[in-house]
Amino acid sequence: MIPADAIPADDRGLLLGDGLFETLLAMNGALRDLEAHLDRMSAGCATLGLPALDRAEAERLMRQALAGVDAPRAAVRLTLTAGSGGRGLDRPSETVPRLFATAAPSAVPDGPARLTLSAVRRNEGSPASRLKTLAYLDNVLARQEARARGADEAVMLNNRGEVACAAAANLFWVREGRLFTPALACGVLAGVVRSRVIAVAAELGVGVVETAAGPCELDAAEAVFLTNSLTGLREVAGLDAVAYGPSRLAERLARALA
Known part of the structure; x- marks a missing residue:
């Protein structure tokens, strides 16, 4: 997996929607249901024929993103794309996914x-x-x-x-x-x-x-x-x-x- 500071123009997630994401709630720095979300992304990788998710790197990136948010309640998004390369719909012979995370304050919904x-x-x-x-x-x-x-x-x-x-x-x-x-x-x-x-x-x-x-x-x-x-x-x-x-x-x- 290679983290991305910027998404290149040939990224398959950008061009084709080829990838997965998870959104987690963080409360006071704690990631809620972390293992369940990583399990689901891992299962999605298998279904889409992508390399296995690097769970340790995924958690590290989410915690890194969360560290920059000054709020007790935050939304943390983990995004995995199929990386770059390939012609048209076809992936390259060796897929190198791109994995990154972002975080932002998340307010409680107002009423029903x-x-x-x-x-x-x-x-x-x-x-x-x-x-x-x-x-x-x-x-x-x-x-x-x-x-x-x-x-x-x-x-x-x-x-x-x-x-x-x-x-x-x-x-x-x-x-x-x-x-x-x-x-x-x-x-x-x-x-x-x-x-x-x-x-x-x-x-x-x-x-x-x-x-x-x-x-x-x-x-x-x-x-x-x-x-x-x-x-x-x-x-x-x-x-x-x-x-x-x-x-x-x-x-x-x-x-x-x-």
């Missing part, structure tokens, strides 16, 4: 989120839909659409019309005392906090259903919440014209995750 249903679809047939690749344009467009409508976040369906995720979060809903979330086969990223919520719910004796469901399920939900590594668990106030109330289950899960 407002959601809107996006017209941008998630491609459940693509392996990239289950990885944090550098090709995130669909998510960018979905978030842009949500902001234009006055919402905080977008709900993305897949090409079959099933609920997949938010633009930058996993999605859960509550109904009749049970917790539901889209299955990974719907084109869903295996979120680090998503996995923690499922594990904590099991410890609390709460049934969790990973499902393929249409947006009508969200219309009938008693409560909805989002999860990602920076916001943790964030309740949802409404999806377009549908309003949701506070959820005791979501509150219990949030306390257990803290």
Whole structure:
């Protein structure tokens, strides 16, 4: 791995989105869920046919980036590209990835989120839909659409019309005392906090259903919440014209995750 002080014009991550990233929350200098994030990037390297992640170097770069942030709460991004070289889509015969990290203060979200249903679809047939690749344009467009409508976040369906995720979060809903979330086969990223919520719910004796469901399920939900590594668990106030109330289950899960 070679760290990058600047990205050259022939970098495959820049030109083709050929690479991966992870975003971690740091609290008072401590990197949350570090091993889980490195595990996911390592698995992504294997799926994309990239050399194995240098985990020690990754941690060193993240801590180095974090040292320059004067804030108790920070977002740390680890980026890995497929490096330089190759012609067109083809990688060079020997791939030398480029690995670097950045960090910035990260504020706590202000209250419950407002959601809107996006017209941008998630491609459940693509392996990239289950990885944090550098090709995130669909998510960018979905978030842009949500902001234009006055919402905080977008709900993305897949090409079959099933609920997949938010633009930058996993999605859960509550109904009749049970917790539901889209299955990974719907084109869903295996979120680090998503996995923690499922594990904590099991410890609390709460049934969790990973499902393929249409947006009508969200219309009938008693409560909805989002999860990602920076916001943790964030309740949802409404999806377009549908309003949701506070959820005791979501509150219990949030306390257990803290």
